[in-house]
Amino acid sequence: MTDTELLTQEQDLRGVQMLGLQLPTDPRWVNLAEMDLEEILTDHAYCEQKAATACISLIQQYPDKTEMVKSIAPIVTEEWGHFRAVLAEMEKRGLQLGRQRKDEYVNELLKFQKKGGSREDALLEKLLVCALIEARSCERFRLLSLYISDPALRDFYHRFMVSEAGHYRLFIDLAKAYSGEEKVKSRWQEYLAREAEIMQELELRGDRMH
Numbered sequence: 135m136t137d138t139e140l141l142t143q144e145q146d147l148r149g150v151q152m153l154g155l156q157l158p159t160d161p162r163w164v165n166l167a168e169m170d171l172e173e174i175l176t177d178h179a180y181c182e183q184k185a186a187t188a189c190i191s192l193i194q195q196y197p198d199k200t201e202m203v204k205s206i207a208p209i210v211t212e213e214w215g216h217f218r219a220v221l222a223e224m225e226k227r228g229l230q231l232g233r234q235r236k237d238e239y240v241n242e243l244l245k246f247q248k249k250g251g252s253r254e255d256a257l258l259e260k261l262l263v264c265a266l267i268e269a270r271s272c273e274r275f276r277l278l279s280l281y282i283s284d285p286a287l288r289d290f291y292h293r294f295m296v297s298e299a300g301h302y303r304l305f306i307d308l309a310k311a312y313s314g315e316e317k318v319k320s321r322w323q324e325y326l327a328r329e330a331e332i333m334q335e336l337e338l339r340g341d342r343m344h
């Protein structure tokens with residue numbers, strides 16, 4: 135391994151550690167993803183759409199959490215803007231938005247949510263799942279922004295990376311505001327451990343963002 139490769143690997147590891155994630159994405163993923171841009175952009179488009187929907191649901195389910203409503207209302211607009219940015223990129227490249235696919239990664243995370251607790255407990259579970267999806271998306275956008283061969287796409291993905299990093303922080307901060315630092319810390323560790331398992335269990339696919 136050359137010094138540059140070694141350095142790059144160290145940087146990737148730092149990127150993951152900054153987000154708290156336990157497992158870095160397999161470096162072969164970027165190569166797989168760029169083999170079929172129509173597929174990865176389609177999946178990405180629906181991820182953005184689902185992110186907007188998740189924020190709308192939180193507002194509908196917890197209208198009484200005034201601070202949360204105030205801080206995530208603009209995120210709905212931002213995520214919808216991301217969806218439109220992906221659509222525009224596809225159009226520019228003459229690519230067609232495909233159908234929505236089963237999201238195994240998100241489904242597995244949802245299965246891990248604790249059921250049957252209080253309304254507050256359910257909110258914590260939802261916020262942590264949102265935070266985790268943002269963190270993993272951010273890690274993957276970072277890889278695309280560094281290693282995809284098309285320079286225009288590197289810039290494109292860099293903007294998503296920055297934005298999703300902010301969302302990750304916001305969801306964690308909201309969780310702490312409503313459930314307290316200690317509770318968030320310990321449950322977050324459980325989520326991180328489960329997320330690493332899910333990443334290992336799922337097949338590495340270039341047509342999926344996660």
Ligand SMILES: [Fe+2]
Pocket residue numbers: 182185212213216297298
């Ligand atoms: Fe987004």
Ligand SMILES: [Fe+2]
Pocket residue numbers: 185213268297298301
């Ligand atoms: Fe986001």
